[in-house]
Every structure is written in structure tokens, then in C-alpha cells.
Amino acid sequence: xxxxxxxxxxxxxxxxxxxxxxxxxxxxxxxxxxxxxxxxxxxxxxxxxxxxxxxxxxxxxxxxxxxxxxxxxxxxxxxxxxxxxxxxxxxxxxxxxxxxxxxxxxxxxxxxxxxxxxxxxxxxxxxxxxxxxxxxxxxxxxxxxxxxxxxxxxxxxxxxxxxxxxxxxxxxxxxxxxxxxxxxxxxxxxxxxxxxxxxxxxxxxxxxxxxxxxxxxxxxxxxxxxxxxxxxxxxxxxxxxxxxxxxxxxxxxxxxxxxxxxxxxxxxxxxxxxxxxxxxxxx
Numbered sequence: 439x440x441x442x443x444x445x446x447x448x449x450x451x452x453x454x455x456x457x458x459x460x461x462x463x464x465x466x467x468x469x470x471x472x473x474x475x476x477x478x479x480x481x482x483x484x485x486x487x488x489x490x491x492x493x494x495x496x497x498x499x500x501x502x503x504x505x506x507x508x509x510x511x512x513x514x515x516x517x518x519x520x521x522x523x524x525x526x527x528x529x530x531x532x533x534x535x536x537x538x539x540x541x542x543x544x545x546x547x548x549x550x551x552x553x554x555x556x557x558x559x560x561x562x563x564x565x566x567x568x569x570x571x572x573x574x575x576x577x578x579x580x581x582x583x584x585x586x587x588x589x590x591x592x593x594x595x596x597x598x599x600x601x602x603x604x605x606x607x608x609x610x611x612x613x614x615x616x617x618x619x620x621x622x623x624x625x626x627x628x629x630x631x632x633x634x635x636x637x638x639x640x641x642x643x644x645x646x647x648x649x650x651x652x653x654x655x656x657x658x659x660x661x662x663x664x665x666x667x668x669x670x671x672x673x674x675x676x677x678x679x680x681x682x683x684x685x686x687x688x689x690x691x692x693x694x695x696x697x698x699x700x701x702x703x704x705x706x707x708x709x710x711x712x713x714x715x716x717x718x719x720x721x
Contacts, residue, residue: 588666
């Protein structure tokens with residue numbers, strides 16, 4: 439089990455801007471790279487998300503709120519420090535199609551352990567979105583980094599089982615709004631690895647007047663975090679995609695990344711969207 443004895447948080451704000459917003463579809467090619475120990479699907483998906491982020495920054499203006507957190511272990515086996523980086527991303531463009539140009543995986547030996555590097559190159563079709571009804575918003579998590587035990591074999595966690603950390607979200611806006619939150623699970627092999635986690639069968643789709651803590655009905659359920667089975671990496675990064683809308687939307691429960699881009703493009707005049715991340719370390 440990893441013991442945390444030191445924790446630091448740094449906050450860096452970057453403003454990426456362009457003089458003119460793109461008024462047409464752009465084709466942008468970018469690269470991504472990720473280091474991993476066993477799970478090829480997870481490692482290359484991390485590299486792909488990196489390439490997507492680069493492409494959207496190149497395509498238009500956006501605001502990037504970047505966090506870094508550092509923690510160290512006192513265990514002899516796990517001695518050392520890890521620096522994690524997180525970003526809240528808000529863009530005026532969306533990826534509607536992507537094409538793989540290159541994917542190479544190389545193997546390296548470090549202290550008798552095999553380390554793999556996935557290098558990818560993708561072509562992205564990016565379209566501007568006209569967020570006429572964008573609103574001022576604030577979104578936050580109760581934490582950006584979690585230590586969690588493996589998912590039980592039953593795949594069921596009791597609501598009040600404190601062995602598994604609880605995840606909470608807070609969303610605020612300057613106007614009444616509807617809110618939709620997606621989670622992207624990159625370790626899944628299914629292309630439709632983006633799922634809607636709010637609203638759901640317990641928390642209905644309601645108009646939020648000013649601010650809300652999610653889950654809203656937390657006396658009935660909680661978001662408990664566990665480390666996914668069949669993932670041998672020490673940690674995973676979970677992307678979140680949030681959509682704030684002035685109107686109630688009919689939202690699919692599962693989407694691929696391309697389908698999410700098409701959905702955002704279709705509703706661009708009604709919504710503001712952003713991306714957020716959190717990390718889970720195996721306990």
C-alpha cells in the first residue's frame with residue numbers, strides 16, 4: 439500500500455488564444471507519446487488523448503487551467519515521488535473525425551523491468567463551434583488524485599463502504615442550466631468508451647438554478663472509486679467531459695469519441711463544454 443507523507447499542489451494558468459477563430463473545417467496532424475508497463479490499449483489511448491489535446495489547441499482559442507500534484511512514498515518498495523498533471527480544458531472547436539497515421543510501440547529494459555513507449559500520429563478533422571449561449575461556469579472535484587483498492591469480483595460496492603474513496607462534483611453557473619457529465623474509460627477495448635454518469639436513473643435531468651453538488655441524491659447512491667481489473671499499470675487517468683446547456687438535451691448513454699464530437703457540434707448553439715481529469719492509483 440502506498441503511503442503518502444508529502445503533498446504539494448501547484449496552480450498554473452495558461453491562456454491560449456488566436457486572433458481569429460477558424461471559420462472552416464481544419465485538418466491538423468499531431469503526435470502523442472505515452473509510457474506504460476503492460477496495458478497497450480491504455481497506454482496508446484493516453485497518447486491519443488495527448489494528440490487530441492494538441493490538435494484542439496492548434497485549431498482555436500481555449501483556456502487551459504493546469505494543476506500539478508506531487509506525492510512521495512515512504513515504502514522501500516515504492517520509494518520515490520510522482521508528479522501528476524491535470525488540466526481543465528475549454529475550447530471553441532471540436533474533433534469530428536480522426537484517422538490513425540502511425541502507431542509504434544517500442545520496448546526498453548529498466549532495472550530488469552520492461553517499459554513500453556507508444557508513439558502515435560493522427561490526422562484530426564476539427565470544426566469550430568459557435569457557442570452563442572455560452573455561460574460563465576465553475577466546475578470542481580473533491581480531489582484530483584485517489585488511492586483505491588481493486589474492483590471487487592462481484593463488481594458491486596456498497597454505498598457506505600469507506601474503503602473506496604468517494605468522488606464528488608460541484609458545478610456552478612451564472613444562469614439556470616442543465617448539466618451532463620461523461621466519463622471516458624481508456625482501458626476498455628470497446629470504441630464506445632465514453633459513458634454518461636450524470637444524470638442517471640437516480641438523479642434525473644433537472645434544471646439547476648445556480649449550483650449543485652453531484653450526486654444530488656447522495657442519500658441514495660455515491661460515486662465510489664475502485665481500481666479496474668485487468669489493468670497492471672500503477673495508475674490510470676480518467677477524462678471527464680462536461681456539458682452545460684440552456685435546454686434539456688436527449689443524450690446517449692454511451693458514445694465513441696467521434697460521436698461525442700458530432701453531438702457537441704449538433705448542439706453548439708445551446709451548450710458550453712469542457713474537459714477535466716482525475717487520476718486513480720492502485721492501493
